Amino acid sequence: MDFAQHLPALQVIVPLLAAPLIVLLQPRGFAWAATTATAFFSFAVSIAIAVRILAGDILRYEMGGWFAPIGIELRVDAFSAIVLLIISGAAAISLIAARNSINQQIEDHRQPLFFAAWLLAIAGLVGMVVTADAFNIFVFMEISSLAGYILIAGGPDRRTLPAVFKYLIIGTIGATFYLIGVGMIYMMTGTLNLEDMAQRVVGIEDQRPILVAAAFVFIGLALKAALFPLHVWLPNAYTHAPHMVTVFLAACGTKVAVYVLLRFQFSIFQSFGEHLLQFALFLMPLALLGIIVASLVAMFEGHLKRMLAFSSVAQIGYILMGASLMSDSGITASTLHMFNHALTKGALFLAVAKFATQYADLRIDSLKSAARSMPLTSFAFVIAGLSLIGVPGTAGFISKWQLIMAIMETGNMGFIMVAIVVISSLIAVGYIWRVIETLYAIPTDDLPDDAADVSVKPEKIDMLLIALIFTVAMNIYFGLVPGLPLTLAELSSKILLKVEF
Amino acid sequence: MTIVFAIFLLTMLVITAVAIVQSSNLFVSVMLTSIFSLLMSTNFFVLDAADVALTEAAVGAGITTVIFLSALALTATQEKPNRSGRGIALIVVGLTASLIIYATFDKPRLGDPDAPVHQHVAPYYLDNTMEQMGFPNVVTAVLSSYRGYDTLGEVFVVFAACIGVLFILDARTGTGPKYVTRKMTGLRHHLIPQVVGRILVPFIVLFGLYVQFHGEYGPGGGFQAGAIIATAFILYSLLEGEQAALRAVPRSAQLGLVICGALMFGMVGVLCMIMGGEFLDYSVLMENPVTARQIGIIVIEAGVGMAVCGAMLSIFHAFAARSAEDTDEAV
Numbered sequence: 001m002d003f004a005q006h007l008p009a010l011q012v013i014v015p016l017l018a019a020p021l022i023v024l025l026q027p028r029g030f031a032w033a034a035t036t037a038t039a040f041f042s043f044a045v046s047i048a049i050a051v052r053i054l055a056g057d058i059l060r061y062e063m064g065g066w067f068a069p070i071g072i073e074l075r076v077d078a079f080s081a082i083v084l085l086i087i088s089g090a091a092a093i094s095l096i097a098a099r100n101s102i103n104q105q106i107e108d109h110r111q112p113l114f115f116a117a118w119l120l121a122i123a124g125l126v127g128m129v130v131t132a133d134a135f136n137i138f139v140f141m142e143i144s145s146l147a148g149y150i151l152i153a154g155g156p157d158r159r160t161l162p163a164v165f166k167y168l169i170i171g172t173i174g175a176t177f178y179l180i181g182v183g184m185i186y187m188m189t190g191t192l193n194l195e196d197m198a199q200r201v202v203g204i205e206d207q208r209p210i211l212v213a214a215a216f217v218f219i220g221l222a223l224k225a226a227l228f229p230l231h232v233w234l235p236n237a238y239t240h241a242p243h244m245v246t247v248f249l250a251a252c253g254t255k256v257a258v259y260v261l262l263r264f265q266f267s268i269f270q271s272f273g274e275h276l277l278q279f280a281l282f283l284m285p286l287a288l289l290g291i292i293v294a295s296l297v298a299m300f301e302g303h304l305k306r307m308l309a310f311s312s313v314a315q316i317g318y319i320l321m322g323a324s325l326m327s328d329s330g331i332t333a334s335t336l337h338m339f340n341h342a343l344t345k346g347a348l349f350l351a352v353a354k355f356a357t358q359y360a361d362l363r364i365d366s367l368k369s370a371a372r373s374m375p376l377t378s379f380a381f382v383i384a385g386l387s388l389i390g391v392p393g394t395a396g397f398i399s400k401w402q403l404i405m406a407i408m409e410t411g412n413m414g415f416i417m418v419a420i421v422v423i424s425s426l427i428a429v430g431y432i433w434r435v436i437e438t439l440y441a442i443p444t445d446d447l448p449d450d451a452a453d454v455s456v457k458p459e460k461i462d463m464l465l466i467a468l469i470f471t472v473a474m475n476i477y478f479g480l481v482p483g484l485p486l487t488l489a490e491l492s493s494k495i496l497l498k499v500e501f
Numbered sequence: 502m503t504i505v506f507a508i509f510l511l512t513m514l515v516i517t518a519v520a521i522v523q524s525s526n527l528f529v530s531v532m533l534t535s536i537f538s539l540l541m542s543t544n545f546f547v548l549d550a551a552d553v554a555l556t557e558a559a560v561g562a563g564i565t566t567v568i569f570l571s572a573l574a575l576t577a578t579q580e581k582p583n584r585s586g587r588g589i590a591l592i593v594v595g596l597t598a599s600l601i602i603y604a605t606f607d608k609p610r611l612g613d614p615d616a617p618v619h620q621h622v623a624p625y626y627l628d629n630t631m632e633q634m635g636f637p638n639v640v641t642a643v644l645s646s647y648r649g650y651d652t653l654g655e656v657f658v659v660f661a662a663c664i665g666v667l668f669i670l671d672a673r674t675g676t677g678p679k680y681v682t683r684k685m686t687g688l689r690h691h692l693i694p695q696v697v698g699r700i701l702v703p704f705i706v707l708f709g710l711y712v713q714f715h716g717e718y719g720p721g722g723g724f725q726a727g728a729i730i731a732t733a734f735i736l737y738s739l740l741e742g743e744q745a746a747l748r749a750v751p752r753s754a755q756l757g758l759v760i761c762g763a764l765m766f767g768m769v770g771v772l773c774m775i776m777g778g779e780f781l782d783y784s785v786l787m788e789n790p791v792t793a794r795q796i797g798i799i800v801i802e803a804g805v806g807m808a809v810c811g812a813m814l815s816i817f818h819a820f821a822a823r824s825a826e827d828t829d830e831a832v
Contacts, residue, residue: 006780009779013767013780016767017764017767017771019660020759020763020764020767021764023756023760061779063649063779063780064646064779064780064782064783065779065782065785066646066647069621069622070622070625070626070647071647071650072648072651110668110671113664113668114668117661117664117665120657135651136650139651139658142654143657143658143661146658146661147661150664153668153669154668180601184604186618187608187617188608188617189617190616190619190620190623200617200621208607209605209607212600212604213604216600
């Protein structure tokens with residue numbers, strides 16, 4: 001068996017088949033170790049895939065030995081590769097850091113089921129990315145969504161369940177809309193393979209079903225991606241989920257929906273009429289509104305996790321704004337921001353998870369002077385916060401800079417958009433500063449200073465802290481040496497715009 | 502004649518749907534959704550989709566209703582009066598419906614042989630199934646071989662649903678119940694359902710096995726068979742009570758069925774890779790590719806059946822155990 005040839009398949013089936021195994025063999029502590037090992041294996045596979053892609057290959061795999069469009073084909077190019085890196089990297093880092101936090105939040109006997117769901121979530125997300133088949137995307141979307149609901153439902157708070165229920169209903173509507181859209185395209189083209197579909201869609205005379213299909217696919221995936229104003233499920237889901245689940249989902253959950261959305265818009269609907277222009281005109285105002293409104297809400301939000309969740313909604317706005325420019329540099333910026341935002345938000349939520357080990361209440365006010373007892377975590381939060389704002393030297397700067405460059409290319413209208421990016425970055429300074437100010441506030445209690453210092457417990461160095469520091473270091477590394485994600489992002493935009501293959 | 506029948510069915514479908522929304526009694530709504538599924542199943546049958554009709558009847562009208570009812574046992578039967586937002590909901594649904602209707606103006610005529618769906622991949626399946634698989638049911642061929650990867654995905658959707666219910670309801674997966682209840686459960690004191698049900702159970706299982714193993718030649722396959730067999734066990738537990746049913750098939754066995762089913766399917770795929778083919782390429786399993794595919798399909802269909810049956814039973818018993826606990830606490 002040639003290992004290299006099976007890479008795209010292994011990416012999906014290893015976490016998929018590991019899930020039932022973990023439920024089957026449930027000795028104590030095994031679930032976490034096996035899940036983490038599987039996640040690292042997945043990460044290794046996606047690195048191997050990325051290496052092949054950078055060498056100029058496009059990986060194809062015929063499932064069941066049936067050629068497309070008869071069977072299901074897996075197809076991995078640069079755009080898929082960068083998203084695969086995001087998913088499996090986020091999974092590996094959040095899982096290795098997760099042990100103590102999960103032990104705190106999930107009872108022992110429920111852990112095998114919980115970790116099995118985590119593996120299914122990984123398998124579902126990567127399954128959506130590697131496949132080149134519209135219906136297969138739906139199947140894996142179902143797996144990842146169901147697993148996502150289970151993961152979020154693990155939250156300790158009773159308010160978790162209403163949050164999950166809302167997400168479940170909205171997520172199901174999103175998936176159903178996607179399926180209706182795919183059904184209509186199938187009706188008019190007779191195929192489910194994406195490449196085949198893109199070719200056959202061109203010659204169709206009766207365009208109404210395709211037009212309506214485009215609307216259904218767009219709205220369905222926008223619901224999943226939490227595009228403003230369809231984001232209402234996200235803040236509560238992120239806030240009440242177990243902390244480590246928030247790290248994982250915030251880093252990659254919505255981005256996979258964005259990935260599928262861009263694939264459909266650029267490769268299938270691109271070929272017909274003025275679709276791209278309409279898509280841009282529709283998407284851009286939503287993206288801009290999302291950036292401004294969600295940032296403002298984050299500004300006035302008192303709960304740390306919910307504040308970061310609203311900031312995520314704004315970041316989805318940035319990603320889609322880049323795409324709505326319809327230019328090479330715009331899509332490059334957009335793809336790059338997917339990668340960098342995963343790093344930044346992952347680091348921020350890791351810091352939140354670390355705070356949660358000592359502070360039960362995560363409202364910003366109750367974290368007062370936390371920097372005294374948790375200096376490393378607080379410092380890491382500051383760096384990751386700078387990356388979120390987009391300060392030079394961090395990963396966040398690179399993608400925002402790319403985005404502004406892409407906007408400037410568009411000419412006259414560009415200044416308004418640049419203004420919006422700058423204003424929202426200033427708002428980000430506002431909300432991040434509010435947290436930093438609280439963290440580093442001088443304690444105002446009556447005790448003499450020396451006594452207070454002695455009573456403070458020293459920060460425990462565990463895997464969570466190490467993972468946090470590693471992720472923050474990556475934020476700086478990719479801010480100084482953005483080569484790898486930038487190359488992949490540039491290749492992605494060429495693929496989406498069909499400049500070359 | 503068919504068209505009259507179809508219009509009648511579709512009209513009934515709309516009426517049922519409106520009734521479901523209108524009714525504030527949840528019990529009534531659940532029964533109506535069951536009728537809705539049955540009507541839908543008949544519709545599929547009118548459209549000559551026998552496999553889908555069988556699935557819809559077994560899963561939609563059968564098991565889903567039972568699971569809804571057991572969930573209902575945990576909550577109130579009356580919907581809370583909440584009329585806010587109904588106007589907006591109606592507008593959104595109306596808009597969506599009119600969009601879909603707008604799209605159908607250009608849709609190919611029903612059954613048009615020139616429609617794209619009948620011109621592209623479908624002829625390949627129709628022409629080659631007999632030669633490549635050695636059996637006539639094209640639907641089974643598509644589900645289990647040509648698009649077997651989708652079916653594997655669906656099995657894992659069922660698996661995810663099952664562990665999700667167990668995780669959220671926190672039903673223990675260990676052996677045996679935590680305590681023994683003395684009180685009579687089930688329908689033991691009702692003589693007629695008892696007698697009729699007892700006669701029915703073995704026949705339902707037999708029919709399920711027929712659907713399972715005849716799937717290559719007639720409508721049916723793992724999904725339908727798993728649901729039908731699960732129905733038999735659920736009927737048994739309704740008649741004899743929760744405890745007796747758990748003695749017959751303990752919780753660990755139910756979960757074991759799901760896991761083994763899912764793994765069996767996956768492992769066949771992995772075996773194909775080891776033997777030098779692609780994942781789920783059954784033809785490499787033996788020298789003669791047609792026989793190899795048949796064997797592969799029988800094994801994975803068995804896996805599908807086990808997984809679906811186990812998942813349905815696990816979900817049902819998770820709800821049933823929860824309601825038993827609640828009544829105990831109340832007493």
